[in-house]
Amino acid sequence: MKLKVLIPSEEYKSYAGARIRYGRLTPELQKLGAHLSLEDIAAFDPRKDGFDALLISKCHDARSLVAAAAARQQGRLVGVDLFDDYFSQTSDSRLTRFRTWLTQLLPLCDFALCSTSSMAAVVEQYRAGLPVHVANDPGIHASTTQLAELLRSKTRKARDSQTLRLAWFGVGDNPYFRVGLSNLAAFSWMLRPIAAAGFEARLSILTNPRSLTAEGLALLAALPIAADIEEWTEEREQTLLADSFGCFLPVNAQAFSAAKSLNRAVTALSAGCQVISAGYPLYDQLGAFVYRDTATLLDDLAKNSLRHSAARIEEYEQLMDQLASPQREAAGIAQFLGKLEPSPATDLPLVLVHGQSTNGAAHKAVQALKGLSVASPFCPAPLGFDVLFRGHPDRLTMLVSDAAASRLKRHVREIGATSMTIADRKYWALQEPNDSEGASRPDAWHGAPLSFQIGAYGPVMARMAERLEQSFGPCRILISESSQLPFSPNLGLA
Incomplete structure (x- = not known):
């Protein structure tokens, strides 16, 4: 088995988490026929072959969501390795983005690795029944x-x-x-x-x-x-x-x-x-x-x-063999992974909705996978989006780029729409007269008071998801939100 571990940066390879956890396991896994390699998520292309299982490690942004969804589409095993608890503090609004990330990632996963039983309990809290293996950090022992x-x-x-x-x-x-x-x-x-x-x-x-x-x-x-x-x-x-x-x-x-x-x-x-x-x-x-x-x-x-x-x-020596043996831990991981079967491959198109603070690399990644990159009314990033949503006092307007319009359902295309140019791109405005959102701010909501944005965020994101599926058909919708403010799309635990 070829296990690809996605890490947040090249620099991360020198951190204790990578050196102790992966560096010491790699040679022992190799002896068992499991080949572990680390790859900077910035350089990862899920369209390329060369791995049987994908493991997400400390990549807490939408790039990892897109990578996991793409690997799942290809019928590969997908997992997450958790060893820092930014997820169980459900009353801490500063950590909303981490909870939103994990809430979206775990449904894409076939398994989770955890460094402790406490982290395994966090996984159970978010997705009960997901196969979890607790892998202790291995030590290096002198004779x-x-x-x-x-x-x-x-x-x-x-x-x-x-x-x-x-x-x-x-x-x-x-x-x-x-x-x-x-x-x-x-x-x-x-x-x-x-x-x-x-x-x-x-x-x-x-x-x-x-x-x-x-x-x-x-x-x-x-x-x-x-x-x-x-x-x-x-x-x-x-x-x-x-x-x-x-x-x-x-x-x-x-x-x-x-x-x-x-x-x-x-x-x-x-x-x-x-x-x-x-x-x-x-x-x-x-x-x-x-x-x-x-x-x-x-x-x-x-x-x-x-x-x-x-x-x-x-x-x-006996205690270290039980709790920190590279050989024992590698054998446990190899045995655990060997029993897993990937989820059935799916061809649902990917849709990435960008919130108040987003990731440009995730935007490029989803478009490279022929998915849709969608701007919410809260998103100020000047990216070449396939779909834009703009807010009005009584409705949301959906603007579909000329290139993405061909992917609309036929009955939506036949309704007719008004064209406009935004940042040198042609868009078609699709409006619903009775599409009331209960919000009373015009258009550029990313400039509105934070109290308005945070309050409207969850309901508007939910309505956007409905509009996207009504217009484009069934799809896998992911949300890119990196703001340290409590922008919660109401996914459950976020």
Whole structure:
């Protein structure tokens, strides 16, 4: 099987999500006859052959909807890989666009992969009964001999020098949630007992530059132990973990954080670090090797009986085989995919309706697939649309381009229409005298007050869908909406 993973950019290949999840699975899947490849969605052409299954990964815009619909038309398996929870917070209007996206994507999918059971529950909430496989993020594990010696060396150094070098690494911020550096600062009180016990303690932080705002730096300045900060790179992470005695990994209890995988703790343990967790018990599955307070850690260090130690290396190896084995995870994915059958191929024409904020690449993609690109009255983008909708106090006017007019149902074509030119393109205006929408703004609704636009958006989008099917016949209608404002087309959970 050839599994094509669509990713949001070439740069994404260097991110932890791609390196850990796909980079470590690829060689193991290859051994099982499953060939995984990553492709930037900007370069993807669904008309080309070369894949049996399509997996959407972090492409939260209409391009992925068009790609999934096109692959489904061709009778290929379609799935989504979910490992960030932007979807379960149904009362958070900032995340409407993510919920709208997933609500549209899952009906096009034959399966979903998820990084945790929490994410699998999100899929069940949106589309009950869809086949779901939970694939843990795989780790990279040194030989037991090397790891045992590393653990002895780190313990000996900490006891002899009375110095504890601790690490925190990861993305320090998020545009929607307080995570990363906020969590580190909120739980930093747990580090105070280290100095009180007579140890010299230092915390090294590796994170993304975007998080190092004035607010982020102020949080770090208030830490109870000395700290140094560097920009994260993969090489620096490896060096830091090799030199550190332990990792401090606090987690808050919001849904976004609680749905995260074990990968940071697994990475730290694999590098011979003790793990101190705080807040939400995200790492409970690793509980036998994770500390929940520094007092217990210091006591175990004094007794030379640390939870992650050479004496427990076999127990650790068994746990990693259960929770973070590249071979086991690859085998599970291959077996899961091997049992699936793609949905029957369909030839329904694609229609992409553009909302208040849209994606020009999705417009081009749907037209390349001989579909229709349709502007709603809320769309300000100056694209070469096949159909335009314009609002009036008592109706919607549908303007069909000269090129698309031949695709109208015969009885619609025979009604007759008025022609006009818009941006050097000829359009035919199709009006319905009694087509009242309950809105009272003229024409350029994208310039109307936001309260009007947001209120009218759902009913108008629904009426547009009816008009399109009445005029062109059955079709698969998708909505392109990237606005961070709560423009909801009333698809269910959005």
